[in-house]
Amino acid sequence: MFASFYGLKEQPFGVTPDPRYLYLGAGHREALASLYYGIESNLGFMALVAKPGMGKTTLLFHLLSKLRNSARTAFVFQTQCTSREFMRFLLAELGHESYDQDFVRMHEEFNKCLLQEARAGRRFIVVVDEAQNLDASVLETVRLLSDFETPKAKLLQIILAGQPELGYKLASPGLSQLRQRISLVNTLGPLNMEETGLLIDHRLRVAGYQGPSLFTREAKEMIADLSDGIPRLINNFCFNALSLGLAMRQKSIDSAIIRETAKDLDIDSLLMDMVPDAFPPGLGADVLRETRKAPEPPTPAAARQYMRQVVARLNRGAGERGASE
Numbered sequence: 157m158f159a160s161f162y163g164l165k166e167q168p169f170g171v172t173p174d175p176r177y178l179y180l181g182a183g184h185r186e187a188l189a190s191l192y193y194g195i196e197s198n199l200g201f202m203a204l205v206a207k208p209g210m211g212k213t214t215l216l217f218h219l220l221s222k223l224r225n226s227a228r229t230a231f232v233f234q235t236q237c238t239s240r241e242f243m244r245f246l247l248a249e250l251g252h253e254s255y256d257q258d259f260v261r262m263h264e265e266f267n268k269c270l271l272q273e274a275r276a277g278r279r280f281i282v283v284v285d286e287a288q289n290l291d292a293s294v295l296e297t298v299r300l301l302s303d304f305e306t307p308k309a310k311l312l313q314i315i316l317a318g319q320p321e322l323g324y325k326l327a328s329p330g331l332s333q334l335r336q337r338i339s340l341v342n343t344l345g346p347l348n349m350e351e352t353g354l355l356i357d358h359r360l361r362v363a364g365y366q367g368p369s370l371f372t373r374e375a376k377e378m379i380a381d382l383s384d385g386i387p388r389l390i391n392n393f394c395f396n397a398l399s400l401g402l403a404m405r406q407k408s409i410d411s412a413i414i415r416e417t418a419k420d421l422d423i424d425s426l427l428m429d430m431v432p433d434a435f436p437p438g439l440g441a442d443v444l445r446e447t448r449k450a451p452e453p454p455t456p457a458a459a460r461q462y463m464r465q466v467v468a469r470l471n472r473g474a475g476e477r478g479a480s481e
Contacts, residue, residue, distance in 0.1 A: 212318075370409055
C-alpha cells in the first residue's frame with residue numbers, strides 16, 4: 157500500500173462516498189446551496205441529475221450530515237424494486253420491519269413516523285439515489301408520498317438523485333404530475349483544470365499529507381484532460397498513479413507516470429491487443445476515444461448491430477483457438 161510511502165494516514169482516492177473528501181467546485185457548491193435552500197424553504201420535491209461519477213452520492217451524504225441534528229433522514233438506494241419493496245426499504249431505513257405488512261399498512265406506518273417527527277419539530281427528508289432505475293409505477297408511489305402534509309406544511313421532503321435517464325423519465329407525459337411537484341432541479345458539471353488540481357490537493361490533505369504537492373502541475377493538467385473533469389475518474393487516475401509511483405520508488409508524480417497510468421487504464425488498447433480484429437478496420441483506440449467525445453451517439457439499433465458483430469468475431473476467435481488446441 158502506498159500510504160506510508162507518501163506519508164499518508166489513509167488512502168485518499170477511494171470510491172466510497174465519504175463526505176470528508178468532498179471537494180466543492182463551483183458547480184457542486186451551487187447544487188449544495190440550492191438543495192439546502194429547498195429544504196429550509198420546505199419546497200417538497202427536488203431533483204439532482206448528473207452523469208455517473210460526478211459525486212452525487214457524496215454530495216447528498218454531505219448535505220444530510222449538515223442536517224443530522226435538525227432532521228430525520230432516510231437514504232434509499234435499492235431502486236430496482238416494486239412499489240411494495242420500495243416502501244419496505246423506506247421503512248427499514250427508519251428502523252421499522254414490515255415484511256408481513258400489506259401496502260396500505262405500510263403507508264399508515266410511514267404516516268405515523270412523519271407525524272411523530274413533525275410533533276418533535278424535526279424535518280423529514282427522504283433521499284432516493286439512482287432514481288433513474290425506478291419503474292414508472294414506483295415513481296408514482298413516490299409522488300403519492302408528497303400527499304402527506306398538514307394544512308400548514310409538508311410533512312416530507314424528497315430528493316430524487318440520478319443519472320440523465322432520470323431527467324428523461326421525468327419529462328415523459330405519464331409522469332407529468334410528479335414533474336409538476338418538483339420545485340428545484342440541480343445538475344453537476346465536470347470540474348475544470350484548476351478545480352481538478354484543487355480536488356487532488358484537497359483529498360491528499362484530508363488523508364494527512366503535509367509536504368509539497370505530490371503531483372506536478374503538468375501531471376494535474378494531464379489528469380484533468382484524460383478524466384474529462386469527472387471526479388470518479390480523477391480519483392481512479394490518482395490511485396493508479398500513486399501505486400505506479402510506489403513501484404518505481406518515485407516520490408513525485410509527474411507527467412511520465414500519468415502517461416504510463418493512462419496506458420494501463422486504456423481498455424480500448426487492451427482489447428485491440430487481445431482481439432485485434434474485434435474492431436472495424438481503422439477504428440483504433442485513438443479513433444474510439446474521439447468517437448466517445450462525439451456529440452451525436454449511435455442509435456440504439458446501430459449499437460446493437462455493432463455489438464452483435466463484435467460478439468460474433470469474439471466467438472469465431474474462441475472457436476478457432478479451441479480447434480487449434
